[in-house]
Amino acid sequence: MSRSQPTWFIPTRIEEDEILSSWLIRSALDSGCSPLTMIGLLWGKRRVLTIDIDRALNHQMLTDLQRHSNESFEKILNSTLSNSIKKITDKDTKNQSIPWILALGQRNRHNYSGRQICIECLKSDSTPYYRKNWRFAWNTICSKHNIHLIDACPHCHQVLQPFQIDIQHQNFAICTSCGLDMKEHLQHPIESTLTNFQSISQAALESGFSYYQNEQVSSIEWFMIMRMWITGIRALLSSKSNKAHDFLNAVHPHANSNTLITPIKFEFLHASERFKILEILQSIVQMQPYQLIELANQFQISQSYLWSVNTKLPTQLSEIYTQLKPSNRRKVVIKSTEPTSQPKSKLSVQRKWLKLLRKMKTQPPTS
Numbered sequence: 341m342s343r344s345q346p347t348w349f350i351p352t353r354i355e356e357d358e359i360l361s362s363w364l365i366r367s368a369l370d371s372g373c374s375p376l377t378m379i380g381l382l383w384g385k386r387r388v389l390t391i392d393i394d395r396a397l398n399h400q401m402l403t404d405l406q407r408h409s410n411e412s413f414e415k416i417l418n419s420t421l422s423n424s425i426k427k428i429t430d431k432d433t434k435n436q437s438i439p440w441i442l443a444l445g446q447r448n449r450h451n452y453s454g455r456q457i458c459i460e461c462l463k464s465d466s467t468p469y470y471r472k473n474w475r476f477a478w479n480t481i482c483s484k485h486n487i488h489l490i491d492a493c494p495h496c497h498q499v500l501q502p503f504q505i506d507i508q509h510q511n512f513a514i515c516t517s518c519g520l521d522m523k524e525h526l527q528h529p530i531e532s533t534l535t536n537f538q539s540i541s542q543a544a545l546e547s548g549f550s551y552y553q554n555e556q557v558s559s560i561e562w563f564m565i566m567r568m569w570i571t572g573i574r575a576l577l578s579s580k581s582n583k584a585h586d587f588l589n590a591v592h593p594h595a596n597s598n599t600l601i602t603p604i605k606f607e608f609l610h611a612s613e614r615f616k617i618l619e620i621l622q623s624i625v626q627m628q629p630y631q632l633i634e635l636a637n638q639f640q641i642s643q644s645y646l647w648s649v650n651t652k653l654p655t656q657l658s659e660i661y662t663q664l665k666p667s668n669r670r671k672v673v674i675k676s677t678e679p680t681s682q683p684k685s686k687l688s689v690q691r692k693w694l695k696l697l698r699k700m701k702t703q704p705p706t707s
Contacts (some may be wrong), residue, residue: 343393345527346583350409353470360394360419360586361389362470365505367409374506376449382408389503394475395421395441421475427545427559439567440541443607449503454489454612457500457512458482463523468512470502478541479609480615484527495520515579534615537622540564552656553629565654566621570606572646573620577601579645591632592623633663642667685702 352367368378379388382405388397388522397405397420406413413527417423421441425433428440429668437443445452454475462468463481473479480489504516513523541563544550550562557565576584588595600614609617622634635641644667647653653661 346619348408351467354411354415354419355465355467357471358419359421359475361502362554363419364393365502365512366469369505369507369510372507372602375503380611389445392444392446394472395438396427400602418470421472422471424476424545427548428563429558435448437607439607440563441607443605443633444476445608450501451503452593453491453499453610454609455500455502456480456489457522458485458487458489458523458529459522460487460574462513464680468523470512475544476541476545476588477614479538480611480620481530481532481535481538483535483538485534486532487527488615489611490527493517494519494522494525501636532540532619534619535620537618542611552625555656557656561654562588565656566625567606568647569621569624571616571651573617573624574594574601574606575619575646576641578603581645583639586647587635587641587645588620590635590639590678591627592620616643629660632660640665 342563349698350367350371352363352370354363364378365375368375369380375483376389383401387400387492389399400604402413402416402420406416411531425438425441429438442454443455444454446454456474456479457470458474460483461471474489481487482489482666490500493647496515498515498517501516502512505512509516511519540550542577544559544562547660548559549556551557552558552562552565558648573588578586578601579585599616601617602609607616627635636645644659646664647657647661649667
């Protein structure tokens with residue numbers, strides 16, 4: 341039995357590089373209803389807002405959506421992250437965070453992270469919308485306007501919540517927490533070469549391959565190598581050793597190795613934190629392996645400073661790892677007969693504070 345023809349259609353068209361969730365929200369506002377109402381009309385009682393709809397809608401749900409729109413199924417599919425994920429990882433990613441895809445930390449219509457915007461891009465849009473490229477963790481700067489991407493309101497510092505947008509907000513430029521029109525916020529261009537790394541990452545995603553140390557590798561291999569380097573960089577940043585900090589400052593003079601990074605997965609970090617890590621990563625990628633090894637030996641960086649002994653490394657990084665000094669650390673277990681209550685270190689308190697701010701869906705104001 342053939343399905344009946346839909347009695348209503350979405351008039352809104354998908355913009356260039358627009359992500360699916362953005363199109364759905366704009367479609368609801370254009371139709372004079374809330375996104376929650378639109379989703380209810382499309383998929384009934386399914387709890388669609390409990391999942392990341394940009395990566396988790398199945399074929400049938402996308403088909404239902406296409407039947408109510410003037411867009412092709414292919415264009416709707418391309419507005420999701422599905423095809424991109426296949427070029428980033430070959431692992432089973434169902435119900436798991438995905439390397440290099442910003443995680444939303446979603447709970448119903450609320451998210452703890454994962455949404456970032458360029459204010460200047462929103463200003464230039466006839467109707468502001470979210471780009472698919474903004475969901476990739478390697479993007480922290482707008483390559484068009486050379487300004488930082490932001491993932492929180494510049495005024496109230498609340499994390500951006502696009503699914504909280506309703507008819508009274510009108511568009512994505514309005515903060516759903518304090519009502520600020522973020523298009524009025526002024527951001528100054530910055531000087532950073534990180535856009536080069538962003539371009540290389542984007543090219544790898546589009547072509548399916550890239551180059552590491554003059555060797556062609558698949559995009560999956562390339563993203564895996566970069567992600568493992570990030571693991572090493574974060575281990576160095578969190579180290580209490582001055583050797584680790586001196587090494588980082590030698591690799592990247594502006595590393596600011598005393599900077600605190602929230603102790604959660606890279607894909608959950610705020611844009612400002614990822615920016616600091618990626619600047620160091622870009623400097624490492626530009627160096628030859630022998631230069632890295634010489635520098636590591638100079639500052640007495642052993643294998644355990646970067647990766648644990650059980651870490652499964654790509655071949656390209658294993659060659660570096662084996663030429664570093666083996667770790668001579670031994671775990672010392674101290675048994676105490678009496679319970680002690682020692683004050684927490686300043687670093688420990690600061691890290692807990694960053695995690696608390698994340699739970700509150702806010703960011704510390706920048707100085």
